[in-house]
Amino acid sequence: MRQSVALLLFTFCSRALGDQSDNCKRITQNGYTYEWCSGVSVKQYHSSVPVLIGHFDEKRSTKLVERYNGGSSCGNNLFRSAAVIRKCCQNNTNDDQCSDSTSIMSRVTEPRTCHYEIEVCDNSLCPKKANSKPKSTLLSHSEILELREEAREMFYHAYNNYMKYSFPSGELRPLTCDGGEFSFSEIPCLTLIDTLDTLAVMGDFEEFKKSVIRVTENIQSFNIDVKVSVFETNIRVLGGLLSAHIIAEDKEMIPGDWGYHGELLTLAKDLGDRLLMAFRDLIPIGTVNLLTGVPKGETPVASVAGAGSLSLEMAVLSLLTGDSRYLKAGMHSTAAIYAARSNLNLVGKHIDTETHEWIETGAGIGVNADSYYEYLLKTAILTGDEASWSMFADLYESVASYISSGDFYPDVAMHSGTLISNNVEGLLAFWPGMQTLIGDLAPASRTLNALMSIWRQFGSLPELVDSKERTFGDVDVEQSYLLRPELIESLVYMRRATNDNSWLLAGKQVLRDINTYSRTPCGFAIVGELSTGSPKQQNQMPSFFLSETVKYLFMLFDDALTPEGSRFFGSDDPYVFRYGEFFSFLFFFFIGMKGVVYSSVGLLPFPFASSTNKRPGGHVGASSGSDTCELCFVSFCEYCVPTCSGLACSRPFLRFFNCSAIIRMFSRFAFRYTRALREFLSNTSRRQVYTSEGYQSSEC
Numbered sequence: 001m002r003q004s005v006a007l008l009l010f011t012f013c014s015r016a017l018g019d020q021s022d023n024c025k026r027i028t029q030n031g032y033t034y035e036w037c038s039g040v041s042v043k044q045y046h047s048s049v050p051v052l053i054g055h056f057d058e059k060r061s062t063k064l065v066e067r068y069n070g071g072s073s074c075g076n077n078l079f080r081s082a083a084v085i086r087k088c089c090q091n092n093t094n095d096d097q098c099s100d101s102t103s104i105m106s107r108v109t110e111p112r113t114c115h116y117e118i119e120v121c122d123n124s125l126c127p128k129k130a131n132s133k134p135k136s137t138l139l140s141h142s143e144i145l146e147l148r149e150e151a152r153e154m155f156y157h158a159y160n161n162y163m164k165y166s167f168p169s170g171e172l173r174p175l176t177c178d179g180g181e182f183s184f185s186e187i188p189c190l191t192l193i194d195t196l197d198t199l200a201v202m203g204d205f206e207e208f209k210k211s212v213i214r215v216t217e218n219i220q221s222f223n224i225d226v227k228v229s230v231f232e233t234n235i236r237v238l239g240g241l242l243s244a245h246i247i248a249e250d251k252e253m254i255p256g257d258w259g260y261h262g263e264l265l266t267l268a269k270d271l272g273d274r275l276l277m278a279f280r281d282l283i284p285i286g287t288v289n290l291l292t293g294v295p296k297g298e299t300p301v302a303s304v305a306g307a308g309s310l311s312l313e314m315a316v317l318s319l320l321t322g323d324s325r326y327l328k329a330g331m332h333s334t335a336a337i338y339a340a341r342s343n344l345n346l347v348g349k350h351i352d353t354e355t356h357e358w359i360e361t362g363a364g365i366g367v368n369a370d371s372y373y374e375y376l377l378k379t380a381i382l383t384g385d386e387a388s389w390s391m392f393a394d395l396y397e398s399v400a401s402y403i404s405s406g407d408f409y410p411d412v413a414m415h416s417g418t419l420i421s422n423n424v425e426g427l428l429a430f431w432p433g434m435q436t437l438i439g440d441l442a443p444a445s446r447t448l449n450a451l452m453s454i455w456r457q458f459g460s461l462p463e464l465v466d467s468k469e470r471t472f473g474d475v476d477v478e479q480s481y482l483l484r485p486e487l488i489e490s491l492v493y494m495r496r497a498t499n500d501n502s503w504l505l506a507g508k509q510v511l512r513d514i515n516t517y518s519r520t521p522c523g524f525a526i527v528g529e530l531s532t533g534s535p536k537q538q539n540q541m542p543s544f545f546l547s548e549t550v551k552y553l554f555m556l557f558d559d560a561l562t563p564e565g566s567r568f569f570g571s572d573d574p575y576v577f578r579y580g581e582f583f584s585f586l587f588f589f590f591i592g593m594k595g596v597v598y599s600s601v602g603l604l605p606f607p608f609a610s611s612t613n614k615r616p617g618g619h620v621g622a623s624s625g626s627d628t629c630e631l632c633f634v635s636f637c638e639y640c641v642p643t644c645s646g647l648a649c650s651r652p653f654l655r656f657f658n659c660s661a662i663i664r665m666f667s668r669f670a671f672r673y674t675r676a677l678r679e680f681l682s683n684t685s686r687r688q689v690y691t692s693e694g695y696q697s698s699e700c
């Protein structure tokens with residue numbers, strides 16, 4: 001009887017999925033039969049005549065992609081080849097009728113002449129169902145604690161050596177153990193300024209106070225004859241000064257008079273005034289001399305990311321000084337770039353700041369464009385500016401329609417949507433984190449898993465790699481990992497939004513790989529030559545490694561140790577950031593304001609934003625019995641509607657959002673002080689409404 005059942009199941013699987021024998025699999029499609037013999041060959045049959053598509057190419061094959069080359073000629077000096085791509089197919093995941101080891105051919109395509117792509121559904125790559133995932137695959141409390149302390153040790157290894165060998169130079173050179181300068185912003189103390197808020201995140205307020213004094217003693221003004229990148233100086237120096245000022249002024253966090261009297265804000269205003277010299281038109285020039293202004297003969301061409309990612313820091317500078325010039329400059333530049341978009345609602349990579357004509361018409365979310373999208377969303381969240389939200393929503397829809405391709409986002413032509421290349425850029429790792437902020441979890445988790453598969457293959461995330469071939473071009477930097485933080489930042493958001501600790505396994509791999517390949521006796525180094533399997537260290541440690549990369553690693557594990565709704569950093573630590581009247585909104589979600597505790601009553605009132613009390617999307621929260629609506633941080637979601645009658649979502653775009661995920665993301669932050677939402681959150685913030693798969697690794 002058992003043999004009969006087994007035969008029936010085999011017959012079912014074979015008939016439903018094609019002829020799938022143990023050694024060779026077959027599938028018939030459009031009158032042709034394709035045969036794949038794993039590790040041997042791929043053939044095509046038509047009228048029983050075999051045509052060799054390719055022999056197995058072991059050197060170019062990986063666990064997930066098998067290459068078959070050297071097939072028969074198909075004319076014009078072309079020879080047939082194939083890529084067999086193994087993947088989890090959700091409709092076959094954990095199919096009770098087929099074993100977990102079932103591997104079947106599901107589809108054959110010919111993306112270019114004589115090159116075939118064969119999709120193979122492999123159940124062994126699929127995650128187990130949530131209710132059947134073995135608990136042993138997740139990290140224990142002691143393991144998470146150990147990883148958090150490893151991240152802390154990594155920070156102090158890099159920080160202490162920067163202070164010992166490099167300060168007051170801009171950056172540490174980790175191979176020669178001496179100081180160097182960041183070529184795009186040769187400003188003294190750059191790494192220390194950028195890192196001040198991380199000291200606060202670590203709870204090291206004594207070192208924070210000492211370092212604030214070090215900065216103010218070494219820099220009295222920015223009256224320096226040096227050319228700097230407006231974008232890099234804005235996010236690293238202006239952002240660092242503003243975030244540290246907010247922390248330094250917080251008497252709940254740092255009680256008593258310790259000698260700080262607003263010097264960092266004075267420096268920030270001085271720097272902000274000098275950066276404004278780049279605004280000869282609505283869109284700023286990319287480079288400015290801090291002493292003399294825009295250099296003579298400077299190119300008017302600026303990147304979209306550089307010119308369109310100034311609004312967060314400029315907005316906070318306006319808020320703290322009462323001078324609206326900074327906010328207006330940042331907002332106007334963002335809007336001017338949006339106004340030049342194509343009829344597909346896509347923006348390019350480089351634009352002429354004088355004519356507003358596009359110089360580079362490739363559209364994408366990676367290098368030279370990434371932070372433009374990010375700042376639009378985060379500016380909408382921070383300021384309540386409805387125009388920023390509307391611009392973001394339009395562009396987000398177009399990215400989903402024209403740029404999204406499978407789990408990645410390759411560049412396309414901005415006017416036609418035609419694919420330019422299959423390249424995956426490391427910088428696009430910010431995108432799933434941004435999607436998590438708005439609750440679009442399903443595509444976010446898929447892209448995050450796809451990026452982690454690249455990480456596992458190379459031991460890091462390269463600057464640029466072909467998504468299909470997993471190969472590099474001729475430019476050395478393409479196969480380098482620059483210690484970037486975007487992937488880890490996205491892991492922090494995803495774990496926080498879903499409360500799914502499987503993502504900690506991804507963080508563990510990232511942490512251990514950085515320690516393995518990048519650690520040096522006096523810091524951490526960027527690495528190159530990833531294709532060789534033996535990454536080569538290079539003599540640079542960017543400031544953002546301390547201000548973002550290791551900080552996000554620390555936060556990823558620290559947040560998982562913290563009981564929901566009680567406190568944020570740490571579990572047993574005396575310096576823990578407890579909920580108090582000083583704490584509601586953390587600026588670490590914003591690249592330019594990394595790690596800051598912000599405002600005592602929810603979002604600070606923003607005098608330069610729209611006078612309406614509606615948030616982006618039109619939703620607000622209100623106190624019971626009151627006609628006045630307060631700001632509501634889930635303004636993108638339906639959930640705010642019952643708290644304030646007469647307001648409703650107006651954009652069909654909002655259907656993408658998982659509002660429960662947004663609530664989970666921010667319930668410990670801005671919501672706490674919105675009285676109308678407190679009762680609502682007590683009933684909903686712990687619900688598991690989670691539509692992504694969790695982290696997919698060999699450990700899961």
